[in-house]
Amino acid sequence: MKVIIQRVTKATVTVGEETVSSIGRGLCVLLGISSEDTQKDADYMARKILNLRVFEDDSGKAWSKSVMDRDFEVLCVSQFTLQCILKGNKPDFHSAMPAELAQPFYNSILENMRSSYKPELIKDGQFGAKMQVNIQNDGPVTIELMSPSGPTDIRQLTKQEKQQQRKEKTRSKGPSESGREKAARHSRQDTNASSGAEGDVSSERES
Structure with a gap:
């Protein structure tokens, strides 16, 4: 209508x-x-x-x-x-x-x-x-x-919303780093960069 x-x-x-x-x-x-x-x-x-x-x-x-x-x-x-x-x-x-x-x-x-x-x-x-x-x-x-x-029908709409939420949760699962793991990895990268690790890497590439 x-x-x-x-x-x-x-x-x-x-x-x-x-x-x-x-x-x-x-x-x-x-x-x-x-x-x-x-x-x-x-x-x-x-x-x-x-x-x-x-x-x-x-x-x-x-x-x-x-x-x-x-x-x-x-x-x-x-x-x-x-x-x-x-x-x-x-x-x-x-x-x-x-x-x-x-x-x-x-x-x-x-x-x-x-x-x-x-x-x-x-x-x-x-x-x-x-x-x-x-x-x-x-x-x-x-x-x-x-x-x-x-x-x-509100009950049908609620059912659809729940199904969609379950699908989104399923997609979000799987091998992924936790927040702490990501923070630790970034911290290690920052430490290497500040200690001149980039120069070491470039030397290895040249050899």
Whole structure:
């Protein structure tokens, strides 16, 4: 899944002459759903959108508060064109999830966000309609997110990290000098050099 998140002072969605949704300060989120996306991708994105720290705190410190921290609104818009693959100069959207599957998938993301936050602050456009999206970007701040291609299960990630650590330890083992041995060897070399050993070596080479 590919998502474009914009920090906004206001955003509206209209279909024809009708205003479908509008928000004040908060986030406008464009979601591009891939045919390979799973529920893990949906859960990941819902969590990231709500917890992304792109707002300042009360003292003006930037990048310290999320939309939930500030009680701001979120406007989500389904945007299959984010899954565009160019063939020459022609956009191809075959990697996007088909509409009949994408709509319930998209709705599940909205429900996830509403159950995790204040449902009245999560707005959306009109799925499948030709929309006019008016975004007043604040900053501008625009962030692109991709759902992880690898496993998102923390237990699996921990297992992979442990396996990698074992591999690194195995590679580091083997015949190697200890710190004391290295220090002693360097000390002997320094002593030989200061006693004129280099002259002895050059004499041996000449003979």
